[in-house]
Amino acid sequence: MAQRVFIGAGAGFAGDRTDAAGPVVDALARCDGARFLMFETLAERTLALAQLERRRDSSRGYNPSLERFIAPILARCLDAGIKIVGNFGSANPHAAARRIAAIAQDLGLRPPRIAVVEGDDLMGRVTAAELAARETGGTLLAKAGEIISANLYLGARPIAQALDQGADVVVTGRVADSALVLGPLMHAFGWRDDDWDRLAAGTLAGHLIECGAQVTGGYFADPGVKDVPNLAEVGYPIAEIDRDGGIVIGKPAGSGGRVDRQTVIEQLLYEIHDPAAYLAPDVVLDLTGVTVEEIAPDRVRVIGARGRPAPETLKATVCVDGGVLGEAEISYAGVNAAARARLAADIVLERLRQRAPLLAIRVDVIGVVSLLGSAGAVPDIAAAGSSDIRLRFAAQAATQAEVDILLDEVEALYCAGPAGGAGVRRRTTPRLASVSCLIERKFADPRVVMLDAMP
Amino acid sequence: MSKTMVELRDIANARSGDKGNRLNIALVCRDPAHYPVVAAQVTADRVAEAFASRKPTRVVRYDLPNLAAFNFVLDDVLEGGVNASLGLDGHGKSLSFLLLAITIEV
Numbered sequence: 001m002a003q004r005v006f007i008g009a010g011a012g013f014a015g016d017r018t019d020a021a022g023p024v025v026d027a028l029a030r031c032d033g034a035r036f037l038m039f040e041t042l043a044e045r046t047l048a049l050a051q052l053e054r055r056r057d058s059s060r061g062y063n064p065s066l067e068r069f070i071a072p073i074l075a076r077c078l079d080a081g082i083k084i085v086g087n088f089g090s091a092n093p094h095a096a097a098r099r100i101a102a103i104a105q106d107l108g109l110r111p112p113r114i115a116v117v118e119g120d121d122l123m124g125r126v127t128a129a130e131l132a133a134r135e136t137g138g139t140l141l142a143k144a145g146e147i148i149s150a151n152l153y154l155g156a157r158p159i160a161q162a163l164d165q166g167a168d169v170v171v172t173g174r175v176a177d178s179a180l181v182l183g184p185l186m187h188a189f190g191w192r193d194d195d196w197d198r199l200a201a202g203t204l205a206g207h208l209i210e211c212g213a214q215v216t217g218g219y220f221a222d223p224g225v226k227d228v229p230n231l232a233e234v235g236y237p238i239a240e241i242d243r244d245g246g247i248v249i250g251k252p253a254g255s256g257g258r259v260d261r262q263t264v265i266e267q268l269l270y271e272i273h274d275p276a277a278y279l280a281p282d283v284v285l286d287l288t289g290v291t292v293e294e295i296a297p298d299r300v301r302v303i304g305a306r307g308r309p310a311p312e313t314l315k316a317t318v319c320v321d322g323g324v325l326g327e328a329e330i331s332y333a334g335v336n337a338a339a340r341a342r343l344a345a346d347i348v349l350e351r352l353r354q355r356a357p358l359l360a361i362r363v364d365v366i367g368v369v370s371l372l373g374s375a376g377a378v379p380d381i382a383a384a385g386s387s388d389i390r391l392r393f394a395a396q397a398a399t400q401a402e403v404d405i406l407l408d409e410v411e412a413l414y415c416a417g418p419a420g421g422a423g424v425r426r427r428t429t430p431r432l433a434s435v436s437c438l439i440e441r442k443f444a445d446p447r448v449v450m451l452d453a454m455p
Numbered sequence: 456m457s458k459t460m461v462e463l464r465d466i467a468n469a470r471s472g473d474k475g476n477r478l479n480i481a482l483v484c485r486d487p488a489h490y491p492v493v494a495a496q497v498t499a500d501r502v503a504e505a506f507a508s509r510k511p512t513r514v515v516r517y518d519l520p521n522l523a524a525f526n527f528v529l530d531d532v533l534e535g536g537v538n539a540s541l542g543l544d545g546h547g548k549s550l551s552f553l554l555l556a557i558t559i560e561v
Contacts, residue, residue: 045538137475219470226468262468262483265522269481271472273528275517291521304521322538362541370542371549372508394541434538436475 001243002188004033007181007205008238010086011039011069012212014046018068020212020236025073027238027252029080036184037077039069039086040177040210047174048319048432050091051123051149061092062099071103078109078168085159085180089171091149093118097171097451112169114451115162119444120174122150122316126443131318134437141435144320148432152316152439155281156202157193158446159183165450174317176281178206181239189243199283200307201245204290207278208249208267208302209237215249215267217257230256247302248295259298268292268302277308279315284308313438322431323396326403328410329366331390331423338381340418341365341389345381347417348393348409356405359395366390390423400428458560466561467493469551476536478529478547480554487523489561494518494525496559502527505557506550509534527554 008028010021021037028035041063054061063069066088077084089096093116104112122131131150132141141147154172156179162170164187172180182202185191191198208215215237217228228234235255240248251259268287272278278285289304332341345363352361364370368386369379381389395406407426414421463469468483482497484490503514509532517526537545544550 220468222464225464262485265483265524266468266470266481268522269472269479269483269519269524269526270470271474271479272481272526273474273477273479275519275526288519289521325541360541364543366543371544372553392543396539396541432538434475 001190002034003243005036005185005188005241006031006033006238007036007038007184007209007241009040009209009212009236010037010073011041012210012214014041014043014063014065016041016212018065019072021069021073023252023255024236024238025076025080025082028082029076034184034188035080035082037073037082037084038180038209039084039088040180040212041065041069042087042090042174044317044434045319045432047090047151047317048149048434054091059095062090062096063088066096066099067103070100071107074100074104074112075107075109078112083163083168083170083184085170085184087172087175087177087180089116089173091121091173093171093173100169100171101451113167114169114171115165115167116449116451117154117158117162117170117172117175117446118449119158119446120151120154122152122439122443123147125445126150126439131437134439136436136438138435140433141318141320144433146321148319148321150316150318152314152444153281154444154446155179156182156186157282158448160186162448163187165448167450177210178203178280179282181206181209182282185241193282194309196283196307196309197305198245198307200285200305201247202241203280203283203285204287204302204305205239205241205247208247208264209239211267211270212236213257214270215263216251216259217263220263220266226262228256228258232256245305248299249302250299259300260294261292261300264292264300264302279311281314282310284311313440314444316437316439317434318437319432319434322433323398324400324403325394325396325429325431326407326426327392327394328407328424328426329390329392330410330413330421331388332418332420333388333422334420335387337387337389340420341391342381343418344413344421345391347413348406351409352406356402359397359402359406361406362394364392366392396431403428460558461561462555463493463497463557463559464555467555469554471547471549471551473533473536473546476531476533478532478550480527480529480551482525482527482554484523490520490523492559492561497525497557499527501557502529502554505553506532
């Protein structure tokens with residue numbers, strides 16, 4: 001049984017740096033204890049997009065960056081006995097597992113033992129009406145069209161089981177992000193399913209590193225007030241956990257970034273609502289007794305997590321078609337730019353009043369009022385005194401044709417609008433509406449399948 | 456001792472996170488000694504006022520004295536959230552800076 005476990009984060013979101021894991025693996029290889037590398041690459045809507053891709057091509061539907069995440073570190077992990085755990089399986093963990101096997105073969109490595117955790121996908125197991133009856137805080141599903149994806153957040157036990165069976169690589173679809181860390185800890189320390197305080201500590205360790213650099217200086221720097229050294233080469237985190245659930249957060253020696261009380265507390269509370277009751281599939285985590293202590297440069301000890309019995313229900317995210325988002329931008333610069341931009345906005349809004357009176361349109365003035373403003377009125381452009389103005393128009397509708405009415409009008413400003421209109425860019429993005437449901441555990445059917453046992 | 460006005464940014468850090476149409480902002484005192492003055496002045500009502508343009512339906516403050524930190528939870532301020540907002544920042548990632556602009560007396 002391990003005395004100390006080291007878990008590094010190789011990615012904290014689907015679009016994360018693909019070269020971040022290398023220095024983490026090098027550091028893990030020098031650590032004495034059980035070692036794991038986790039990848040968290042699955043946002044809410046990522047899974048629905050992956051499901052759509054799988055429908056088009058049954059060999060796809062996993063994280064498109066899988067190869068770029070895995071190929072650079074697979075040989076070193078297999079050599080050093082560092083196990084890899086990732087939710088990059090998205091909507092098709094089996095295809096991801098086969099892809100990893102192929103990568104290993106291409107690199108001339110021994111065939112890794114690859115396990116797939118399945119059972120998060122509710123499609124075909126729970127009806128649309130059953131999901132609608134379990135929607136939290138809304139009634140979107142009752143009136144929505146076809147369901148695109150419905151996935152439970154599985155807990156850490158199946159990941160632990162996969163590692164118990166000797167997996168070198170564990171591929172999952174939707175699991176709680178923190179389970180990617182708690183699973184290895186349950187495996188390495190033999191933690192029981194009702195050891196609530198330890199499960200809480202493991203969940204906290206997962207919460208702290210699941211967003212990668214966000215605990216080591218990323219999403220933190222504010223020059224002059226909160227400076228971060230060498231953010232361009234920020235080191236991704238490594239959590240050291242002892243068998244009683246004590247956590248130390250660090251990062252590879254010589255890497256950029258910083259790990260201290262400030263960076264750790266910001267991440268500790270990231271996306272938390274009630275700090276006394278953070279609901280995970282395996283435990284309810286209470287953060288109110290947690291303390292954070294700097295024990296060495298770039299090393300922070302975190303202790304005091306408490307746990308209560310796991311919730312009766314599991315969360316599921318359900319995605320349905322959300323129509324199309326259309327965005328178009330145009331710039332005005334130089335003398336009297338504000339008046340010309342204002343005129344341009346008025347022209348577009350007047351045209352849309354006639355051509356698409358029901359379409360809700362948002363107007364932003366980028367660099368003046370966009371992020372901190374509110375939707376509705378056109379911002380007061382002249383008040384800002386800018387002579388370099390970028391207007392942004394946005395609308396959402398069920399069909400491309402409806403938003404094209406807006407985008408066409410913005411583009412038409414080139415010839416038919418105020419003087420000097422420049423740099424039109426337009427794009428449309430398919431949208432997915434997502435809702436949360438609470439699902440009884442009887443609908444959960446987590447299974448572990450080894451790749452060599454797959455049909 | 457005379458008191459001075461400071462922006463929260465001068466003494467505290469903040470980080471935004473989202474879940475659907477709900478925003479949370481962690482506010483962390485850089486010097487734990489400032490915890491009591493922040494607790495006294497940066498109330499849920501004060502934060503609701505700072506976010507009035509986003510029309511929060513509910514603002515709750517959770518206190519974490521061990522960490523010299525607070526967690527503010529603001530309901531329905533993300534214009535529908537990342538899957539529905541027409542704005543550029545459906546996650547509300549920039550909104551921590553609205554909180555950091557609040558001025559208090561220290």
